[in-house]
Amino acid sequence: MKSYSNVMIRVVYIWILYIVYKYCLDTFVFGTSFTAKLIFISMFIVAYIFDLLDFTEQKFRIRHIIYFFVIDAFFAGMFYSLVRTVGMFITFGILFLAQISLKWIIQQFVVKRYKVVIYGQTKNNSQIIRSLIANIQYEYVGFISNAKIEESQYLGTIEDLERIIKENNIDKIIITIDELDEYELDTLINFKVNGIDMITYKEFNEQIEQKIDITYIDKKWLLESMGFEILHNTTQQKIKRLSDIIFSVVLLIVTFPIILITGIIIKMSSKGPVFFRQKRLGLKNMEFEIIKFRSMKIHDQNEFSKYADENDPRVTRFGKFIRKTRIDELPQLICILKGDMSFVGPRPEWNELCYGYMKNIPYYNLRHLIKPGVTGWAQVMYPYGISTEDAYRKLEYDLYYMKHQDVMMDLKIIFRTIKIVIFAKGM
Incomplete structure (x- = not known):
C-alpha cells in the first residue's frame, strides 16, 4: 500500500511540475516543443535515479536541494545551447523552486506519519x-x-x-x-x-x-511464505531472460569503444592477460567461469586474502579506476548472453568461498535457486563484503529480492546501481 501511495504522489507531483514547466516555457521562451518535453522526461529520469522522487521513506535533506539544483542547471544549460535565450534559465529557476517547495509541502502535509x-x-x-x-x-x-x-x-x-x-x-x-x-x-x-x-x-x-532475517527462517517458513514468483513463474522467467539478452547486446554495442580502450590500457600498463577468469557458483550450484577485466597484478593467490579490500596492494592504479566505475564488470555481458548470469540477481561468489559459506551460513544455498546477477539488491543495500558475517548479511537482502522480485524492483536496482557508479562508490 505504501508503494502504491508513493507512485500516486509521484504522478501528481510530476503532473503539477509539468504544468509549471509548460507555463514558464510559453511565457518566457517559445512554447513547449518536442525537445522541451524530451528534456523534461530526461530530467525526471535522472531525478528518479538520485532518489529525489521518493516521498514516503527518505526525509528531505540539504543534499536533495543540491541534487535538484545541479540537475536543473545541467538541463537548463543543455536547453540554452539549443535555443540561446535567457528565458530558459528563468524557466528552470522557477522549476527548481517549485520542485523543492512542492516536495517539502508533500512530506510535511500529505505523507501520513x-x-x-x-x-x-x-x-x-x-x-x-x-x-x-x-x-x-x-x-x-x-x-x-x-x-x-x-x-x-x-x-x-x-x-x-x-x-x-x-x-x-x-x-x-x-x-x-x-x-x-x-x-x-x-x-x-x-x-x-x-x-x-x-x-x-x-x-x-x-x-x-527490506531484508529477511535468516534467524527466523525454517522449513515451515519456506513452505508457507508467499511470493518467490521468480522461482516458478515461467512467463516472468522468459521476460527476464529476453530483457537480459536485449540489454546485453545493446550495451555491448554502446560500450564497445570503452571495452576496446580498457583492454589496451590494461595490456600496456601491467603484465598479464587482459581478462580475469574465475570459477563461480551459479544457478543450481552449477560452476561457471566469470569474465572481468583484470584489475590486479599477477600474484600467488595463496599468499593473499581471498577478499580484496579498498587499499589492496594487488590492485593496479588503473584497476582502482575500473573497479570504482564498474568498467571491470563489462565483460560479464558475455556471461549474460551465454545464460550463466542475469543483469539483476545475487552476486556470484568465488566457488571456494561459496563452499565455506554453505557450511557456516544457514540456507545459503537458497540464493542459488536463481541466476546470479551483475548487480543485485544486496549490492545496492549493503557495502562491499570482506567476511563471512558480510556474506550472512547480504544473504538477507538476496532472500528479500528472491521473494519480492518483479520488473519494477529490477529497474529500481539498476537505477541505484547507476547512482553508485556516478558517485564512484563501487568496489
Whole structure:
C-alpha cells in the first residue's frame, strides 16, 4: 500500500511540475516543443535515479536541494545551447523552486506519519530505532517493557499500554520479543482488534529494512511464505531472460569503444592477460567461469586474502579506476548472453568461498535457486563484503529480492546501481 501511495504522489507531483514547466516555457521562451518535453522526461529520469522522487521513506535533506539544483542547471544549460535565450534559465529557476517547495509541502502535509512504540527490550531495539528515525513515515515515541527501566524513552509496562496509546495517539506497535505469555497475547490482540497495527521484528525487517532475517527462517517458513514468483513463474522467467539478452547486446554495442580502450590500457600498463577468469557458483550450484577485466597484478593467490579490500596492494592504479566505475564488470555481458548470469540477481561468489559459506551460513544455498546477477539488491543495500558475517548479511537482502522480485524492483536496482557508479562508490 505504501508503494502504491508513493507512485500516486509521484504522478501528481510530476503532473503539477509539468504544468509549471509548460507555463514558464510559453511565457518566457517559445512554447513547449518536442525537445522541451524530451528534456523534461530526461530530467525526471535522472531525478528518479538520485532518489529525489521518493516521498514516503527518505526525509528531505540539504543534499536533495543540491541534487535538484545541479540537475536543473545541467538541463537548463543543455536547453540554452539549443535555443540561446535567457528565458530558459528563468524557466528552470522557477522549476527548481517549485520542485523543492512542492516536495517539502508533500512530506510535511500529505505523507501520513505513524506514531510507533516498541514492545520489549532486546538487542534489536537500537537497530529498529535508527531505522524509524531515518524514515519519514514513522515517529518513534518510546518502548514498553515489563521490566521497569530507568531510561528517558521508557514508557511503562503492558498495564500502562492503554494510557500510553491514548496519550501519544499510537498507530503501530513493533513487538521485539519472540514469546508472549497468555496475558500479553490477549492484551495485544484486544488493541489490534481496535485498530492498532502490530508487527513482529521479523515483519519489521521485511517491511521497513527490506531484508529477511535468516534467524527466523525454517522449513515451515519456506513452505508457507508467499511470493518467490521468480522461482516458478515461467512467463516472468522468459521476460527476464529476453530483457537480459536485449540489454546485453545493446550495451555491448554502446560500450564497445570503452571495452576496446580498457583492454589496451590494461595490456600496456601491467603484465598479464587482459581478462580475469574465475570459477563461480551459479544457478543450481552449477560452476561457471566469470569474465572481468583484470584489475590486479599477477600474484600467488595463496599468499593473499581471498577478499580484496579498498587499499589492496594487488590492485593496479588503473584497476582502482575500473573497479570504482564498474568498467571491470563489462565483460560479464558475455556471461549474460551465454545464460550463466542475469543483469539483476545475487552476486556470484568465488566457488571456494561459496563452499565455506554453505557450511557456516544457514540456507545459503537458497540464493542459488536463481541466476546470479551483475548487480543485485544486496549490492545496492549493503557495502562491499570482506567476511563471512558480510556474506550472512547480504544473504538477507538476496532472500528479500528472491521473494519480492518483479520488473519494477529490477529497474529500481539498476537505477541505484547507476547512482553508485556516478558517485564512484563501487568496489
